[in-house]
Amino acid sequence: MNSISAPAPTAGDWEELVTTALLGTDRRTPPGYVPGPDAPVALLDAAAVETVRRRAGLCAARAAERPEPAAPDGRPALPTAAARRLAMLLTDRPGTGGGGRRGTSPDLMELLPQWLTAANARGFAAPVQALPALLDAARGRTDLRPAALEFAGPRALWLARLNPDWRFALRATPGGGTALPDLDDPDRVQQLWQEGLFAERVALLAAIRAHRPAAARELLVTTWATERAEDRLMFLDSLRMGLTAEDEPFLEQALADRSRNVRATAAELLSALPDSALAARMAVRAAACVAVDRTREEPGLVVEAPHECDSGMERDGVVAKAPAGRGERSWWFGQLVEATPLGTWERRLGGRTPGEIVALPVADDWRSELHAAWCRAAVRQRNAEWARVLLGTPSAPEAGGPGAVSLAERAKLLGTLGGGERAEWVAGFIAAQGLSEAFQLLGVCAVPWAAPLGRAVVDALNIARDAGSYPWSFSGVMGLAERCLDPGEASRLDGLLAVPDESEDAAPGAGGYWAEAFQRLVTTLRLRAAMAEELGAP
């Protein structure tokens, strides 16, 4: 019997019956029974009476200590339709059969992230009965965790304390879900900073930095000397957010840190401040290496890379040892240019605009090295003007010469531009180059895609279909389109849903597969429109 307590008085009799039954009536006769052929029947009779008596007499047991109630969730409840939608999205778990070809129906699990983002933006509370499924989904997909846990709210953390499967939720939330103190209460802040766990302190520092950057730095200075090197690195990194010239004295001092990684990070942060002393020192060094060649008819640039990496350069964060396969001088040169404020070049190179500078020919094959370093500088200093110039025109990005700027660098450069400009550039790129290289670039565009970008993608898909290839060659872009295309564009796709007549040069059956893929795209867009509508305006 497990724990429902049976009445006690005749427990002894019952024990006696069980013992006799185990051994058999041939070997043992309980007191009060006649041994012989009728003993088993008498035993069964008695056991039947006892069994029913014990069951009928069951009582409620003593209650164990009840759990602390979960913290209340003050957010408004989800609209009914949206709650149903969530249940449906959570029912569609990967690995529950199916597999293989995707057919025309939407991939619901892929829509969960944006559903969560939208629900969080509107500040809804999760329906409590959906929490177990939500936590299970977040357990399987780490990328879902931040949004899922924000949506799940305080009760999910309460649940996670009771179920070891969901312990990740406590780890993901600093302090196991204990709230940060009121940031205006200096005593509490100071106490947590002095006594808190590492994760709690990082969270505290980040929270303060978000509101009052200077206060965060001052807090860090109070204990800087006594922190461990790994911790110093992490704390220093949290200054990246809201970095201003005011941080310079502290960072300059960190350039003399015992830890090489701390020094490198301090140097990197300083170089992102165009007016810092470090940036000025770097500018002097870099400017000495690049000059306009006046000996020719056409003006061009000549590069004279540094011959040594002196201690001053090393102190300013230049890594002396080049990685295998790279020349030392070009390695040092790249780091100098990367850390030099881009504004330097306009003054240094005869008042030319960034566009004119990038267009200048460069002598002796230094071009790719120089341009790559400028790209890194533009990304680090978030300089949109230079980024725009280095990206070139989207229709002919290779005009600057082959391999001057890689795809990954382009994606990063695009990150420095505004959302509209970014989408427009990628749209132009796709219109000229097709989709084969677009995946990475599409990843940096804002969702939902701006109208020109969405149309460029759909047109390119249409062209790919007409070219006779199979849709799964574009499954990456297709998947992105399902998640990122503006649902309002769905009606423009109606013409693509029919199965076209098969042309001779097309791959066999491709038309049907394309129609299926477009149907899935439209269905997904409709579903996303319905999802957004159910949640209401943000």
Next chain:
Amino acid sequence: MTQQGVRWTADQVLALAPDAASRKAGSKLGAAGPWSEAGSSGEGTVWGLCKGSGSKPYQTVIDIADTAGPAYKCSCPSRKFPCKHALGLLLLWAGGDGAVPSGQAPDWAEQWLAGRRKRTAEKRAADASGSPAAADPEAARRRAERRAERITAGAAELEQRLTDLLRTGLASAEQAGYGLWEETAARMVDAQAPGLAARARELGAIPSSGPGWPVRLLEECALLHLLDQAWLRRERLPDDLAATVRSRIGLPGSAGGPPLRDHWLVLAQYDTTDPKLTTRRIWLHGTDSGRTSLLLAYGAAGRAPELALPMGLTLEAEVSAFPGAGQLRAALGEQFAPPSPTTARPRGVTTAQAAARYGEALRHDPWLDAVPVTLERVVPTPDGDSWQLADADADLALPLTPAARSRPGLWRLVALSGGAPVKVFGELGHRGFTPLTAWPEGPGEPVSLC
């Protein structure tokens, strides 16, 4: 009541799925993409055309207002029932995106509906005029007598097996394993006593069921002995108890009780499967009469039973009880309106009252494993490795059964509670409490835990 108000929730629709694969396939079809010409009528009919792999779309119709639960018709070749198209269409309809507008059923749907209604009307007329099938009462009596003789022989044989076991001791059962009891169960099937066969088969599994097995084995042996003896002396039992014994032995009964018309709230629906049979249990609560009734439905291996009633809805219908003292099993009779949403909830009791209720139920049926009961204001509480439902206002609690502890429904219950009292419907027996449905303390929909 508005048309929108009658719509079911996705959970309720998915509860109709015969298995997990259909559930998944159905939810994929629950979007507007493959559907065309979908619509629904105020009388509870939903239809649509679903594009499949072939050139001709499948025609899917569902009649949710049918007296015996939803009826489905789909032109697809699937043998699943309901098929994924029917599930997808119901999901689409439940989603309420406007993809299934109200309208007039197309001809192909109307034809099927008209055919069904005609057949139902004929069947009802035939039922009313008395069944002509029971042609020869004399022959039927002779068949029943022969069967009773076989069962008596089977019961006597079983008694012999039990006394042999007790003579040599239960410890020997541990070595004997399944074989002996499987063979005995087969003999009981031959004796046309399926109830005895099932109990005999379970005896074989007990010695390997973990610590405390001798106690459980002795209990079950003793109850089987009690059933044998009750059968052998059934002439001397009161009528009600004799009827209970007959149903426990496995003799077919018929729902002969007077039909009780009520607004029946569907408390819970769950399936148990073994390799040959899927058994579906549906608990109903009469919101007017306060009665609790159990509907049973069976499906052959791998197929869902046809009867399906979505949890949380009420249906105005008649049910008739099966014979037997304290018998909760009933059959669904005429249904007067399609299932509709409700805010009604059953009244609950404390844990102590619930335990007493099980004890009282044993007076009528000593073989009863559990009784349905609604607990008022209980808090799911961890208790070491296990869980219990503790009274919010007293220091008493009911433990959950070992099986209920490992089900995902437990966590939905815990999440719903959040440490606060909830109302829980479930089955309470000697193994503990099995939660099936829970309601939050304030307003809110019931949450299925099965």
